[in-house]
Amino acid sequence: MTFGDKIRELRKRKRLSQRDLAERVGIDFTYLSKIENNKVPPPSDTVIRKLSRELESDSEELLMLAAKVSQQDLRKAVAQDPRVGILFRKLQSRELTDEQLRQMLEIIEVGGKGNATDTY
Amino acid sequence: MPQILTDAPWLKPEMIEAKAEAMLAVYEAKFGIITEPPVPIEHLIEAHLDLRIDWDMIEDNDNEVILAYIDPEAKKICMNESRRARFEEYVGTEVFTFAHEVGHWDLHVNKSSYVQLCFLDIIQPKKFLCRWNIHDHLEWQANRYAAALIMPKEMVLREIKGVDIYKWRNLYLLKDRFGVTITAFRKRLEELGFIYLSPDGALYPSQEAYFNQLVLI
Numbered sequence: 651m652t653f654g655d656k657i658r659e660l661r662k663r664k665r666l667s668q669r670d671l672a673e674r675v676g677i678d679f680t681y682l683s684k685i686e687n688n689k690v691p692p693p694s695d696t697v698i699r700k701l702s703r704e705l706e707s708d709s710e711e712l713l714m715l716a717a718k719v720s721q722q723d724l725r726k727a728v729a730q731d732p733r734v735g736i737l738f739r740k741l742q743s744r745e746l747t748d749e750q751l752r753q754m755l756e757i758i759e760v761g762g763k764g765n766a767t768d769t770y
Numbered sequence: 771m772p773q774i775l776t777d778a779p780w781l782k783p784e785m786i787e788a789k790a791e792a793m794l795a796v797y798e799a800k801f802g803i804i805t806e807p808p809v810p811i812e813h814l815i816e817a818h819l820d821l822r823i824d825w826d827m828i829e830d831n832d833n834e835v836i837l838a839y840i841d842p843e844a845k846k847i848c849m850n851e852s853r854r855a856r857f858e859e860y861v862g863t864e865v866f867t868f869a870h871e872v873g874h875w876d877l878h879v880n881k882s883s884y885v886q887l888c889f890l891d892i893i894q895p896k897k898f899l900c901r902w903n904i905h906d907h908l909e910w911q912a913n914r915y916a917a918a919l920i921m922p923k924e925m926v927l928r929e930i931k932g933v934d935i936y937k938w939r940n941l942y943l944l945k946d947r948f949g950v951t952i953t954a955f956r957k958r959l960e961e962l963g964f965i966y967l968s969p970d971g972a973l974y975p976s977q978e979a980y981f982n983q984l985v986l987i
Contacts (some may be wrong), residue, residue: 658822667812668823680825680851687824687846 653715658686660705675700691718771841772955781911788838789876790918806930808949809920811868813846819875822846823868823870825854837863840871842879847871863949866916873915878908914961921948921958935965936973 651657661671668686677697684690692698694712698716702709709752728735746754797818798804815821821840828850830836837856838849849857849867857864929947933940945955959965965976976979 658816662816665813665817666824680854683823683825687822687826689824689826 651715652688653692653712653717654686654688654713656712657682657701657705660707661686664705666704671701671704674704772879778878778908778911780907783914784879786873786911786914786929787923788917790873790915791922792882793872793876793919794922807921807925807947808865808924809869809922809981811865811872811920815868815872819872820845821875824848826849827852837867838871840874840879842875842881860871860951862945862949862954865949866951866954867949869916869920870912872913874908874918877911877915917954917958917961920950921955923962926958926962926964930959935959936975941973 658710661668664671666674669683674681675682675697677693681690681693685693692715693701695713698712699709701707724734724738728738730751741751791908793814794804794809797814800818812823815823822845824846828836828839830850830852835853835943836850837853838847840847849864857867857881878961886921900956929944932942933934935941935944941955941959942952945952948955950958956965956967963976966977966980968974968980972980974983
């Protein structure tokens, strides 16, 4: 499922028209239509979070669907700490179990509230 | 794959009315009775028919205005973004256009043909371009269907009860409730035989009533 499909599905579930939702989020309804029809890339993080609030959905799931980690972000993170690269490769090769992934996400979420560097 | 029926037969107005009524009945069975206007046409399109709504630029010109098209294969109604000013200036045009496309979907698209032969791609149009100023019998049918869908007879009867519909001011108030243009609403009342528009722009219960008052003058 694409980001656009997900937004459309959630909007339909809330019984909102494209105009209704676009107005609430503060974007043009024709832009929302293009997002839903996968004609433009997903919007900014801020808009995604607003969409998630209006649609009462998980913003992290929407951000993930929007693939909101750019190659540039990834390169930057690896340059800052090579272990990020190792972690990414392991994730790609699926060497981590579901439980390990869950634990890692938990650590990151807890760490995110304090000093991010402590989580490594 | 759904396909456009370019050889769709001529249909009597009563048949088109019945099709629109049936569409609403199925919608109401699924989502609840529509107790008052406006008919939630976008919800019907998206939630009931599972058609996508897509606003995008459609190339046209002033001699051939295209407000929208339906793409049966993609299950999508595409509204012409370049005609947005017209939709916004004439409030109600958008709703009628949506309903018109539903008319094509219900009357002119063969939804049961899931086997598509390759050569059909060449000879069959893939989209139903709805030209504002072109009126063949398919466009006429879609218009009639649209009127019946967003201004159902029973709902109109309920709304005009006790209202003097021979006064333009009241017609303007009513058309706002239905979310349509004054032209669409006036035409609908004419279609239903509730009013007659005289050549001088006045409203009468019938053509006969108009002629009778001419005799009296």
